[in-house]
Amino acid sequence: MGVILICQQLMLAITRFDDEIKTLYKQHTDRAIFDSLPGAGPQLAPRLLAAMGSNRDRYKCAADIQKYAGIAPVTERSGKKEWIHWRYSCTKFLRQTFVEWAGLSVRYSFWAKAYYRQQEAKGKPHNTIIRSLAFKWIRILFRCWKTHTPYDESTYLTALKSKGSPLLKFAVESEL
Numbered sequence: 001m002g003v004i005l006i007c008q009q010l011m012l013a014i015t016r017f018d019d020e021i022k023t024l025y026k027q028h029t030d031r032a033i034f035d036s037l038p039g040a041g042p043q044l045a046p047r048l049l050a051a052m053g054s055n056r057d058r059y060k061c062a063a064d065i066q067k068y069a070g071i072a073p074v075t076e077r078s079g080k081k082e083w084i085h086w087r088y089s090c091t092k093f094l095r096q097t098f099v100e101w102a103g104l105s106v107r108y109s110f111w112a113k114a115y116y117r118q119q120e121a122k123g124k125p126h127n128t129i130i131r132s133l134a135f136k137w138i139r140i141l142f143r144c145w146k147t148h149t150p151y152d153e154s155t156y157l158t159a160l161k162s163k164g165s166p167l168l169k170f171a172v173e174s175e176l
Helices: 003-029 033-036 039-052 064-068 092-108 109-119 126-147 153-164 167-173
Strands: 074-078 081-085
Touching: 003 033, 003 039, 033 039, 039 092, 039 126, 039 153, 064 126, 092 126, 109 126, 109 153, 109 167, 153 167
Parallel strands: none
Antiparallel strands: 074 081
């Protein structure tokens, strides 16, 4: 009987926290940025906002977030040997947030889907592709966050086109 009561109280507290998070998120001045992210939706957008915060001086560059979140790989060298692995010392929930968002973005973003297919064609495993996609998304999110600008897929695709990105060429060729 006592365990059931504790579980009910816990569920009630979680529901109150969820409601408070939704309320605070709806009032936040940066909400438009995070609502514009493909695949973020009502669950991940507040988590991404919490990851970035409101203090624009907290991170000097996108690499700071990539490292803090554990998305940026670690390269170690010793003598003539070099090996790369993911970060063990990081906020796991934050890393999970970026990885989940990257995975969902493949469904909603043209370039993310093209990137996934391009890497898949190269024989890369799913988890590796999603982590590298998260790495790319953090750079984009950082720029949007720093400039107070919502993400716009057409703007990003235009930038890729102007740089002659092989990703767009791959996307066009794979659609044919």
